[in-house]
Amino acid sequence: MKDVVFMFEVHQPYRLRRDININMIRKAFERKLNVDSLEDLLFDEEQNRAILERVARKCYIPATRILIDVNRELKKQGKMFKIALSISGTLLEQSIKWNRAIIDIFSEAVAEGFVELIDQTYYHSLASLFPTSDEFIEQLAYHRGLIKDIFGVEPQVAENTEFIFNNDIANIFDRLGYKVVLTEGVDHILGWRSPNYVYRAWNSDLRVLVRNYRLSDDIGFRFSDRKWDQYPLTSDKYADWIASTSGDVIFIAIDYETFGEHHDPSTGIYEFLRWLPSKLIERGVNVEFPSIAAFNHTPKDFYDVPPWTTISWADERDLSAWLGNELQRSAFELYLYLEPYVKAVGGVYLDIWRKLGSSDHYYYMATKGGSAGEVHSYFSPYKDVVTAYRVYIEALTTLAMMLSETIMSNPQKYAIHITVPPSRAFHFYLAPGKPLGVKCRNLLELLASLQSVPIESIVYHLKRGDLSAWLRNTLFLDDLAMKLDEFAKSMEYREMVKQRDVIRDKVIEIIKQTLFYST
Known part of the structure; x- marks a missing residue:
């Protein structure tokens, strides 16, 4: 049958307020409003x-x-x-x-x-x-x-x-x-x-x-x-x-x-x-x-x-309703960028980020014509696509701003919980154009890799500043990045290669001391 x-x-x-104002929200948080109020403001x-x-x-x-x-x-x-x-x-x-x-x-x-x-x-x-x-x-x-x-x-x-x-x-x-x-x-x-x-x-x-x-x-x-x-x-x-x-x-x-x-x-x-x-x-x-x-x-x-x-x-019958134009794709890229950081902090930040991830927000930004465009307009709470994009980007920017301030207030606390996507992982090389095929998406993976990769690779990245740049720009660990740069500048390349195990142990010690033993 x-x-x-x-x-x-x-x-x-959860639809967004049309009058989101980043400066207003910043002033509100300068008055030490509870982070829970961020949701009401967005x-x-x-x-x-x-x-x-x-x-x-x-x-x-x-x-x-x-x-x-x-x-x-x-x-x-x-x-x-x-x-x-x-x-x-x-x-x-x-x-x-x-x-x-x-x-x-x-x-x-x-x-x-x-x-x-x-x-x-x-x-x-x-x-x-x-x-x-x-x-x-x-x-x-x-x-x-x-x-x-x-x-x-x-x-x-x-x-x-x-x-x-x-x-x-x-x-x-x-x-x-x-x-x-x-x-x-x-x-x-x-x-x-x-x-x-x-x-x-x-x-x-x-x-x-x-x-x-x-x-x-x-x-x-x-x-x-x-x-x-x-x-x-x-x-x-x-x-x-x-x-x-x-x-x-x-x-x-x-x-x-x-x-x-x-x-x-x-x-x-x-x-x-x-x-x-x-x-x-x-x-x-x-x-x-x-x-x-x-x-x-x-x-x-x-x-x-x-x-x-x-x-x-x-x-x-494809993905164009949500990712069919540059406005949608750029908004989605910014949204994805925040994932490792909201997950490291958690709480209200994570809940807000997930509410901002509902497909509807991207649907409102579609620039379709004909009957498809009429359907998008019917569902959208905004008068036009530009307003939909502006409101969404302001909401993401506000979240990013508050998230950044929270992480920077105690980077060691949050950095250990950050796992970045594969596209932003740290990749070890022996020399330009000679990748080792070793990548690290978080600090624990980095520490494990530093134990096993050739010392020449560690020295290569120390002298170029690659390792410190990744720690500074991806994990917000300015103090740690500065210590590694100072250590690299204090020694000549030949001396670093000679002291193979000493260098390896010293780099690992600097990272561990900064992260796990810092007061």
Whole structure:
């Protein structure tokens, strides 16, 4: 029997204040305000709360109530209209803070048994695109923990932010123990194949369900479009389309806000949702959870998406919605630059950085035309792309400024916790153009490497000032860099090479004394 899977994306970001002023924030901190106030100075709490409460009133609560009532009636017939919900951590955070009724009704729906919860990145971020997978894995774990704490379940199915997907991302999901991953059915990846089948991730047993974007967008984008040749879309008509569509699994995925927010209740969207379950059942359509549908059928093939052709469900089904122009890419580069430092300091700084990492901030900076541009404008809280970029860069700059002041106040305390990405690691050379293939991303790796690399390499970097420059510019260890420079200047090259073990031990001693024994 053919299965139909419905998944609804539920997400709200933390939007930024439009009047961020770095000088104002600096003056505030000069008055020794608590660091917790930085979040209030960056994020627009009033707007975020107002939007959450509006969407809760128009969508989250009434739409979920419709589904609860429908399923209670269907249970009398031994039937059920199953759905999957992918709820971001930021949406759940805001709901706990400002509107517990959202949590309550989602919990009621889960308790009724017709909801399967899906894992995603906690902050609905682009963490899967970082140079290393650490942050991506951490955000999945945080989301998984929050879902268990609130709803008492541990999802077996996952999706990445905005269905961003490639073979490497699938491999991470597989290693983390997920059984099914959800993503987009992209024409150039599918080729002649249909999206309406179960696939396997490349070189993996991980099951993949790919979205039928045409049938999904009929509800998500076209439902209230009076110019559409199929308007109005009724539950009878849509159920007929589903029933007549061939394949094993038809996967429909849309924003949950479709029901009452994107399409106003006056369009008839509530009635569509209320009657669709019974119309599908009348036609013998089996509506199933993704975790079950993916194993009801044998995978047809691999869904092979190399990293250089990463897909998503937005715009041209690629990454251009978030990283398609220079504004977005430069903002993302600055954001990535801060990662090792916010993770060394932690606390409020790390939480703010992660909230700034939500994909929405980059989505607002897109310079798209046509229908894609209209969608970006619809979601953006800003009047134009330049304002979106300015506000975001000011927020990142403010965070960087405060972070720098915190680290510089006690660099030895934080430096030991800083691990930079591979692109900013220290590389050992014997001579110009002669790399040793040894790289260090943090101080512990540096100390370990200094024990084993040839003394000629240590001398080479000491005399050139490479080691001190890396410690000064990357780890903010000015005092340590100065001591190494002074030591290097105090000895001739030949003398340094002669005293091989003495030099090695002296460099290691200087680093250890500065870091671990400094008062």
